[in-house]
Amino acid sequence: MLWFIVGGFCFGVLVAAVNAVSGAHPALVALSQVLGVGWSWAGLGVVAGANAVRRPAVTASGTLLLAVVGYYLVDLWNGVYAHQDQDHPMYGIDPTQAPVITSWDGVVGDMTFWGAAAVVSGLVLGPVGVVAGHPTWRGLLCRLVVPVGAAVEMFMLRLPFELQLQPRPVVVTTMAVVGLAGLITAGALCFHHLKARPGRH
Known part of the structure; x- marks a missing residue:
């Protein structure tokens, strides 16, 4: 369990670090769109549960929770929550001369909200990871959670929103590639399941 928790923390650090430098190169923009989205975090929880020796739900929750902690610690380090003090007298004269302060309420609020979401999600995704290894219809449905989730998130949520703004070609x-990959993977999983167990469902 400890390895997964450490891995979760490193995953969160990696995602936040990639997000911070994603504007430097198109490849980093693409990587940010792969790592910093819901389906990849859900995949982390599923993998943690699938490989847990015991207590898959707790392992997945702990992994995702530490990923959230790692993510926001990097954001804090990178100054995401730093801003000029609007209550300082200099702010009304020259905002750039006002002292920089850290919005601790924002840090704690975001970490608390997403930390709670991570724990709740892990309690579901951990067992999903366990059942995904079973050669049954239930196992197939659990194996489809991540690829179908990726397709739905990309094609029904993120892509339409992106197209309403000023579409960035790389994004x-x-x-589109991630969504198609999700659909292809889901189809392949269904085909493999039907081929491996004909007439035995």
């Missing part, structure tokens, strides 16, 4: 392409 649109990445979302």
Whole structure:
């Protein structure tokens, strides 16, 4: 369990670090669109549960929780929550001369909200990871959670929103590729299941 928790923390650090430098290169933009989205975090929880020796739900929750902690610690380090003090007298004269302060309420609020979401999600995703290894219809449905989730998130949520704004070619392409990969993977999983167990469901 400890390895997964450490891995979760490193995953959160990686996602936040990639997000911070994603503007430097199109490849980093694409990587940010792959790592910093819901389906990849859900996949982390499923993998943690599938490989847990015991207590898969607790392992998945702990992994996702530490990922959230790692993510927001990097954001804090990178100054995401730093801003000029609007209550300082200099702010009304020259905002750039006002002292920089950290919005601790924002840090704690975001970490608490997403930390709670991570724990609740892990309690579901951990057992999903366990059942995903079973050669049954239930196992197939659990194996489809991540690829179908990726397709739904990309094609029904993120891509339409991106297209309403000023579409970024790299982002649109990445979302389309990930969504198609999710659909293809889901189809392959269904085909493999039917081929491996004909007439035995």
